[in-house]
Structure formats: C-alpha cells, structure tokens
Amino acid sequence: MANIAAQRIQREFREVIKSEEVAKCHIKLELKNDEYTELKGEIAGPPDTPYDGGVFQLDIIIPETYPFNPPKVKFITKIWHPNISSVTGAICLDILKDQWAAAMTLRTVLLSLQALLSAAEPDDPQDAVVARQYKEQQSVFRQTAKHWTYIYAKGPHREAELEAKVSQLRGMGFEEHKARVALSTCDWNIQRATDHLIS
Amino acid sequence: MDSEEEMYDESEEEEVSDDDHNMVMEPEVSSTTATYDSQDETYPHEVLSPEMIVQHMIDCIKDVNTIVELPATITRILLNHFKWDKEKLIEKYYDGDQEKLFAEAHIISPSRRGQASGSSNQVSVSSTTRSTRSRAAATGRSADCEICFSTLPTTVMTGLECGHLFCEQCWSMYLTSKILHEGISETISCPAHVCGILVDDATVMRLVRDQRVRLKYQHLITNSFVECNRLLRWCPAADCGRAIRVNYVDSKPVTCTCGHRFCFSCAESWHDPVKCFWLKKWVKKCDDDSETSNWIAANTKECPKCQVTIEKDGGCNHMICRNQSCKADFCWVCLGPWEPHGSSWAALQRYLHYCNRYMNHMQSLKFEHKLYAKIKAKMEEMQKHNMSWIEVQFLKKAVDVLCQCRQTLMFTYVFAFYLKKNNQSIIFEDNQRDLEQATEQLSEYLERDITSDILIDIKQKVQDKFRYCDTRRSVLLAHVHEGYEKELWEYQGSL
Numbered sequence: 029m030a031n032i033a034a035q036r037i038q039r040e041f042r043e044v045i046k047s048e049e050v051a052k053c054h055i056k057l058e059l060k061n062d063e064y065t066e067l068k069g070e071i072a073g074p075p076d077t078p079y080d081g082g083v084f085q086l087d088i089i090i091p092e093t094y095p096f097n098p099p100k101v102k103f104i105t106k107i108w109h110p111n112i113s114s115v116t117g118a119i120c121l122d123i124l125k126d127q128w129a130a131a132m133t134l135r136t137v138l139l140s141l142q143a144l145l146s147a148a149e150p151d152d153p154q155d156a157v158v159a160r161q162y163k164e165q166q167s168v169f170r171q172t173a174k175h176w177t178y179i180y181a182k183g184p185h186r187e188a189e190l191e192a193k194v195s196q197l198r199g200m201g202f203e204e205h206k207a208r209v210a211l212s213t214c215d216w217n218i219q220r221a222t223d224h225l226i227s
Numbered sequence: 228m229d230s231e232e233e234m235y236d237e238s239e240e241e242e243v244s245d246d247d248h249n250m251v252m253e254p255e256v257s258s259t260t261a262t263y264d265s266q267d268e269t270y271p272h273e274v275l276s277p278e279m280i281v282q283h284m285i286d287c288i289k290d291v292n293t294i295v296e297l298p299a300t301i302t303r304i305l306l307n308h309f310k311w312d313k314e315k316l317i318e319k320y321y322d323g324d325q326e327k328l329f330a331e332a333h334i335i336s337p338s339r340r341g342q343a344s345g346s347s348n349q350v351s352v353s354s355t356t357r358s359t360r361s362r363a364a365a366t367g368r369s370a371d372c373e374i375c376f377s378t379l380p381t382t383v384m385t386g387l388e389c390g391h392l393f394c395e396q397c398w399s400m401y402l403t404s405k406i407l408h409e410g411i412s413e414t415i416s417c418p419a420h421v422c423g424i425l426v427d428d429a430t431v432m433r434l435v436r437d438q439r440v441r442l443k444y445q446h447l448i449t450n451s452f453v454e455c456n457r458l459l460r461w462c463p464a465a466d467c468g469r470a471i472r473v474n475y476v477d478s479k480p481v482t483c484t485c486g487h488r489f490c491f492s493c494a495e496s497w498h499d500p501v502k503c504f505w506l507k508k509w510v511k512k513c514d515d516d517s518e519t520s521n522w523i524a525a526n527t528k529e530c531p532k533c534q535v536t537i538e539k540d541g542g543c544n545h546m547i548c549r550n551q552s553c554k555a556d557f558c559w560v561c562l563g564p565w566e567p568h569g570s571s572w573a574a575l576q577r578y579l580h581y582c583n584r585y586m587n588h589m590q591s592l593k594f595e596h597k598l599y600a601k602i603k604a605k606m607e608e609m610q611k612h613n614m615s616w617i618e619v620q621f622l623k624k625a626v627d628v629l630c631q632c633r634q635t636l637m638f639t640y641v642f643a644f645y646l647k648k649n650n651q652s653i654i655f656e657d658n659q660r661d662l663e664q665a666t667e668q669l670s671e672y673l674e675r676d677i678t679s680d681i682l683i684d685i686k687q688k689v690q691d692k693f694r695y696c697d698t699r700r701s702v703l704l705a706h707v708h709e710g711y712e713k714e715l716w717e718y719q720g721s722l
C-alpha cells in the first residue's frame with residue numbers, strides 16, 4: 029500500500045478515536061487489519077428519523093490511491109433507505125464518487141452517511157423500490173424503515189403489526205428475510221407479497 | 228523561471244524546428260493533392276505536426292490575451308470553456324457578467340485575486356455541512372496539510388487562488404494521480420472539498436517535476452485542444468499524430484501529410500458521392516449486421532436436409548436439392564426452409580447485394596500498395612525495352628485512377644442503398660454500372676503480364692481505359708452533385 033494512504037489512515041484513525049462524535053457514541057471506527065486497508069465503521073441512526081436508536085455497521089476498503097480516490101464503503105447492516113441498496117448495502121452518495129476530495133476524511137464520510145440517513149435523496153436512488161415507496165407512501169416507508177432498524181440494527185421500535193405479517197408468511201413456509209423483503213416491497217400487502225414470492 | 232513561462236517556453240523553443248518541418252512538409256502536401264481531384268483546392272486546409280498544434284494553441288491564447296490581458300494559463304482555461312471559440316469568449320467577456328463567467332469556468336476572478344491567497348484559508352467553501360472544517364489554518368510558522376495530515380512549515384504549503392493550501396508533496400502526488408492514472412488534464416480541481424477551482428498549467432508545471440507526468444499532461448492538454456476545437460481534427464490514420472486545420476467546417480476532403488485523405492466533417496475516408504449522414508448509418512448497419520453476414524459466409528453449402536454439397540447455379544436463392552430422394556426446398560443464404568422467406572428476406576438480400584459490392588471495392592483498395600509495387604516493377608521492365616521514364620508514367624497514373632474509381636464506386640453503393648427509385652436514380656445506376664465495368668477492365672489490364680510484343684498495344688489500351696474511367700467517374704459525381712443541388716434525390720429509410 030502506498031505510503032501516504034497508510035499514513036493518512038493511521039492519523040485519521042487517531043483523529044476519529046478522540047473526536048467528540050465518538051465520545052457521544054455517534055460514530056465508531058475499527059481497524060480490521062494491520063495494513064490499514066480494511067476498516068469497520070459504525071454510525072448511530074440520527075434522532076427524529078426511522079433509524080433512531082439503531083446502530084449501522086459499514087465495510088470500508090481503502091484503495092491504494094487513497095486519499096486521491098475515495099474509500100469504498102457499503103452497509104453491512106441491512107437498511108431500508110432510498111439511497112442504499114436493501115440487497116447489497118451499496119451506497120449512492122456523491123462524495124463516494126465524483127465529488128470526493130482528497131481533503132475529506134473517513135470522519136467526514138461517516139458524518140455524511142449519517143446526514144444521508146437524515147435526508148434521503150429519492151431523486152438519485154440506489155434502490156428504486158424503496159425510493160418509490162419513499163415518494164408515494166411516506167408513512168409506510170417510515171414504518172418499514174423502523175421495522176428494519178429494529179430487526180437488523182437493534183432499534184427500539186417494535187412494529188408488532190408488521191412482525192405479525194412476516195410470521196404469517198413464515199408460517200406458509202417462506203424464509204424470514206425473503207418474506208420481509210417481499211412484504212416491504214409490496215407495501216405490506218400480504219396477497220401481493222405472496223404472489224411476489226411465488227413468481 | 229516562472230513556471231507559466233516554462234510550459235509555453237518549452238513549446239516556443241520548438242517553434243524554430245517547426246519552421247524547418249513546415250518547409251519540408253509543404254511540397255509533400257501539394258504532391259499528394261495533385262491528382263485528378265480538384266476538390267481539395269476548393270477547401271483550404273493546413274496539416275499541423277504535433278509541435279505546430281502546440282504552437283497553434285499558444286497563438287490562440289496570445290491572440291486572446293492581447294485583448295483580455297489575463298495570465299496565459301487562465302486564458303487557456305477560459306478558451307477551453309468556450310471550446311476554443313475566441314470570438315465567443317471575447318464577446319462574453321466584454322458583454323456579459325465577468326464574475327459569472329469566471330465562476331462558470333471554475334476560476335477565481337482576477338479582481339478577487341490576491342485576497343484569498345497568502346492570507347488565511349477561511350474561504351467560504353466550507354459552509355456546507357458535509358465539508359471538512361478548514362484544518363490548514365496556519366498557526367505561526369507551521370500548518371497542517373489536509374491531505375497527508377502532517378504539520379509542516381508554511382513555506383512548503385501551496386495552493387491555487389482559492390486559498391486552499393496543501394503541502395507540495397501532496398500536490399505533486401495528487402496531480403500525478405489525476406494525470407497519470409485518470410488521464411485528466413482540463414478538469415483537475417483544487418483537492419479541497421466543494422472547491423472546484425481548476426488547476427492551471429503553471430501550477431502543474433511548478434508542482435510536478437517528473438518529466439513523464441509533465442509530458443503526459445502536455446499531451447492531454449493538446450489532445451483536448453484538438454478535440455474541443457471545431458476547426459481542428461486529428462488525422463484518423465493510425466499513429467499519424469498530425470491534425471488538420473480548416474477555416475470553416477464542411478464535409479469536404481482533406482489530405483494529411485501521411486497521405487491519408489478523409490472527410491473533415493465525419494473523419495471517414497473521403498466518401499463522395501454519399502453524404503456523411505448516410506455513411507454513418509451504413510457503417511453502423513454493417514457493424515450490426517456483420518454477425519449475420521459472417522455466419523452466411525462461414526457456412527458451407529450443404530443441403531440442410533440430406534447434407535449433399537450443392538452449388539448455386541443462378542441468381543435465385545430458392546434452392547431445390549438435386550438429390551432425387553431429397554428434393555428439399557430451402558433458402559441458399561440461411562439454409563432454412565424456403566417457405567417463410569417473405570419481405571424480410573428480400574430486404575436482407577438487397578442489403579447483401581450492396582454490401583458485397585461495397586466490400587469488394589474496399590478489399591481491392593486494401594491491396595493498393597501491392598499494386599503500386601507491381602506496377603513499379605513493370606515500369607522498370609518497360610524502361611529496359613527502350614521506353615523512357617516519361618513514357619512509362621502512364622502506368623502509375625492508371626493505378627491512381629483505378630484507386631480513385633474504386634473508392635468512388637465503394638461509396639456509390641452506400642448512396643444507392645438508401646436511394647429511392649426515380650428517373651434520376653436510374654440514370655445514376657447506369658453511370659454506376661458503366662464506371663464499374665470500365666474499372667474492372669482497367670484492373671484486368673493492369674494485372675496482365677506485359678511482354679515487349681504487346682507493349683505499344685497495351686499502352687494505348689491502358690491509356691484509353693483510364694481516361695475513360697476518369698471521365699465516367701467525373702460524370703457520375705457531377706450527376707450526383709447536381710442532384711443534391713436540385714434536390715432530385717429521394718431516400719428510403721428514416722433521416
């Protein structure tokens with residue numbers, strides 16, 4: 029790995045460790061290897077959003093050309109959000125692509141992702157299904173996102189009604205996560221979700 | 228030395244050699260154009276060597292600078308922003324909002340210059356929530372570089388007019404990464420977040436010391452200069468590296484020093500009589516259909532039913548296997564049953580007809596250099612038979628005409644493919660057929676062995692034939708051009 033990349037990550041790592049955001053448990057950064065090429069990030073769901081109270085883990089890969097090219101970041105924790113793929117965790121965010129600047133850091137990336145959870149950009153979606161729901165059925169979207177946060181990110185809001193629907197499909201022999209995806213995709217309409225799973 | 232001067236000086240030194248180069252090149256150009264085509268002269272153009280391209284860029288910048296009086300490197304960014312349209316730049320510069328113009332071109336306005344630089348780094352770009360806070364704020368004699376995160380003496384911190392400072396080493400690595408790995412030259416911006424101010428040539432030359440990277444940068448800048456400039460076009464011949472300069476854009480032929488003759492407007496080989504638009508459509512069609520045609524060519528002809536090898540003995544593609552016990556009805560081209568071949572079959576058949584002829588002339592043209600070599604040998608032999616050098620020149624001329632005729636014929640098939648039948652198209656097809664026959668005869672004469680007995684006889688025949696071909700070619704082209712002027716041509720297929 030290029031000298032500057034490792035040097036940068038070392039220093040950034042130290043910076044994040046002592047930052048006020050870490051002190052308040054808003055963000056976290058862990059090294060996954062000694063070469064500073066792979067890291068694990070963590071962000072807290074921002075207040076007043078369906079992600080509030082959840083903890084989201086991120087996979088961070090540092091390219092050899094860092095900081096002249098952006099780090100590769102994706103969500104490990106499953107999340108229901110228009111700009112994040114509900115399947116792969118891939119993120120659509122300008123600063124992770126062409127708007128990346130060498131003077132940005134992992135700290136700014138984590139804070140930007142937190143900002144993205146507060147303010148989605150449904151017109152530049154990564155997940156078209158989620159984006160449609162976000163635009164057309166805000167309340168269903170919020171409920172779904174809260175449910176996913178509860179199930180996958182240790183969130184506090186149990187959506188009993190939605191859970192019951194997942195159980196119902198499980199009772200029909202469908203795998204739990206698949207059932208949840210189908211129901212989320214079909215705005216929690218059992219009939220349509222079943223059709224979706226069968227087709 | 229000021230680094231701005233450096234970039235332009237390097238090229239100016241080459242100016243001396245340019246002139247030499249130029250002088251060597253001029254006669255070459257005229258010798259290649261002195262053929263039977265008079266059209267080249269009606270479309271003035273100049274061949275630029277790589278050095279001349281750089282010089283031309285510098286001249287453009289200087290021209291504008293005598294009026295706008297800005298640093299050369301800033302003028303280059305502005306010119307690039309206007310696709311090297313000097314008039315448009317000057318018009319916008321004097322008639323419009325200059326501040327807006329600079330902002331759109333991603334440069335700091337000269338009127339605001341010096342305010343940001345040298346002072347602190349509290350430029351208002353860090354106002355958005357996602358941006359970094361400015362860390363590089365200098366504390367006494369040392370400052371933090373936001374790229375390498377090192378605390379360094381302020382003397383090694385540098386930046387653009389926007390005031391964002393980074394250490395020289397980081398700048399160098401940043402620029403190298405952009406130039407070498409991403410191949411970017413015109414659009415490298417300040418590495419600060421949401422800044423976008425463009426890096427100028429002077430900064431690149433000042434901060435990048437690696438000769439390889441500097442050369443690549445100059446190369447990228449020149450390339451972008453040619454590609455953006457409407458009045459310039461790279462010669463499409465492989466490894467040529469020269470560009471053609473014109474005074475106005477037209478779909479007319481230009482001839483490069485390397486000998487390649489092409490259409491300035493679309494960069495394809497010169498394609499009279501067909502228009503750029505239809506040729507483009509044709510090339511695309513050929514690419515799309517090549518799989519079909521390849522399949523057809525690759526398939527051996529066996530009866531799809533009984534596998535007896537068959538020969539096609541006429542124009543019709545409706546085949547009936549001669550094997551008495553088989554007698555299968557099938558299509559020659561696709562080997563499928565004959566039954567479903569309706570109009571789509573006819574369309575394919577029509578396309579293949581034109582495509583085969585187009586390809587035939589194209590293939591023959593590819594052997595052009597071989598023919599020239601063969602003719603040269605013949606000319607030498609004839610000189611041994613008491614003919615003077617002047618007397619044998621007719622052979623070279625004959626090959627010139629042959630090649631021109633093939634080139635024209637090749638594109639007449641593209642023209643004809645999209646042509647709707649009317650009285651004029653019938654005349655055109657007669658002209659085409661006539662020229663094609665004569666051309667094939669000429670080709671045959673030139674292929675023939677020349678013995679001393681038939682020398683005089685063959686000379687007369689070749690001369691008569693190439694003069695005829697040349698005349699017929701002119702007649703055909705004149706007819707098509709007349710048709711364009713009087714709007715006699717109707718097309719099939721969407722425009």
Ligand SMILES: [Zn+2]
Binds near residue numbers: 377393
């Ligand atoms: Zn630095």
Ligand SMILES: [Zn+2]
Binds near residue numbers: 389417418419423
């Ligand atoms: Zn800047």
Ligand SMILES: [Zn+2]
Binds near residue numbers: 462483
């Ligand atoms: Zn050339």
Ligand SMILES: [Zn+2]
Binds near residue numbers: 478493494498
């Ligand atoms: Zn053209």
